[in-house]
Amino acid sequence: LRIESEKYRQWQIKYEREMNQMKQRERKREYEAAKAKRNFNQQLTVYRRKYEEAVSCNKRLQQQLQRQEVARNKKFTDLTDGDRLFKEVKTFLEQELDLVAGTEEARIHCDDLIQQRKELSQQITKLRKRMLKIRDEPPAKRRTGSDRSGADSSDEVVKLQEQISDLESEVELRNTEIRDLQIKCSSYDAETRTEQRWAAVHTTVHAKCALKLMFDMAANSRKELLQSEQQIEELTTKKRDLVAMVNERDEQMSEAKRKFDEERQTLHEHHARLEREHQETVSAVGK
Incomplete structure (x- = not known):
């Protein structure tokens, strides 16, 4: 039984x-x-x-x-x-x-x-x-x-x-x-x-007026481009710093996970040993 x-x-x-x-x-x-x-x-x-x-x-x-x-x-x-x-x-x-x-x-x-x-x-x-x-x-x-x-x-x-x-x-x-x-x-x-x-x-007057306006527009566009490039550079630096921070956190998480896995494996082995001891005890009592 x-x-x-x-x-x-x-x-x-x-x-x-x-x-x-x-x-x-x-x-x-x-x-x-x-x-x-x-x-x-x-x-x-x-x-x-x-x-x-x-x-x-x-x-x-x-x-x-x-x-x-x-x-x-x-x-x-x-x-x-x-x-x-x-x-x-x-x-x-x-x-x-x-x-x-x-x-x-x-x-x-x-x-x-x-x-x-x-x-x-x-x-x-x-x-x-x-x-x-x-x-x-x-x-x-x-x-x-x-x-x-x-x-x-x-x-x-x-x-x-x-x-x-x-x-x-x-x-x-x-x-x-x-x-x-x-x-x-x-x-x-x-x-x-x-x-x-x-x-x-x-006329030449029309052409000079157009050239002056085109130069002013080009100069303003160049200024805006330089400002945009500066902003991009600043954002790139911030991004690089954030990536480094995230990588550091990932390493910390990986280390914590490794320790957790080791402790879980130890606990699993301990549980398996207790299970074997229990089976041996049950077998001994049955005899």
């Missing part, structure tokens, strides 16, 4: 150990699935923010193109009004620079949206494969969901269909914006615009 009781106890210990391992694997799968979903939702939030930035850029570019169209055949004022001429030339140069910068920014946003569309399409493909896999699984192997509420696998299929529909809407939004940006960027011909840009400059 004692032998049968001991066998049952050993079987129960083994069974509970296997069940605990199974539960741990299940929790790990659920955690990884939730983590993947959370990471993708965060990425989708970034995508949407960048999409809104692209929409704003598109609107600005539209306004810049409209101003360019209005100013296409505009002539500078006569030479007798110096202040007015200065303002007109300054406005002209600012509009031209804004248009060049706006077009380049639009191209950057367009490339970014194309990359987003690619990644969203890949995610849609993954979700569809997962949905098909769930549909093709035998009922006995279908999971009921991470909340273990007993919901049928069809609930998970419905959720996947909703996710796919949402992502397809995101892709369509980007398709529309990409087409619009590409049309606007193609309407701005840099070479042709370079030839037309100085058509309004008819």
Whole structure:
């Protein structure tokens, strides 16, 4: 009887150990699935923010193109009004620079949206494969969901269909914006615009005024660049210090983990020794 009781106890210990391992694997799968979903939702939030930035850029570019169209055949004022001429030339140069910068920014946003569309399409493909896999699984192997509420696998299929529909809407939004940006960027011909840009400059006075303004703009841009470089250098130094601090903390954590593992191993060996002694005592009493 004692032998049968001991066998049952050993079987129960083994069974509970296997069940605990199974539960741990299940929790790990659920955690990884939730983590993947959370990471993708965060990425989708970034995508949407960048999409809104692209929409704003598109609107600005539209306004810049409209101003360019209005100013296409505009002539500078006569030479007798110096202040007015200065303002007109300054406005002209600012509009031209804004248009060049706006077009380049639009191209950057367009490339970014194309990359987003690619990644969203890949995610849609993954979700569809997962949905098909769930549909093709035998009922006995279908999971009921991470909340273990007993919901049928069809609930998970419905959720996947909703996710796919949402992502397809995101892709369509980007398709529309990409087409619009590409049309606007193609309407701005840099070479042709370079030839037309100085058509309004008819006199030496106009040219001198434009050169003075361009020099002032270049000087201000250089100052801003130097200030930005200084800020970047300061931030780089702070980052380097923070990285060194984090590395030091990591080393401390690694050392603490090593000591913890050693103590846990010692405790495990002590527990195993006590278990053996207990088994020997039980065997001795049984005899």
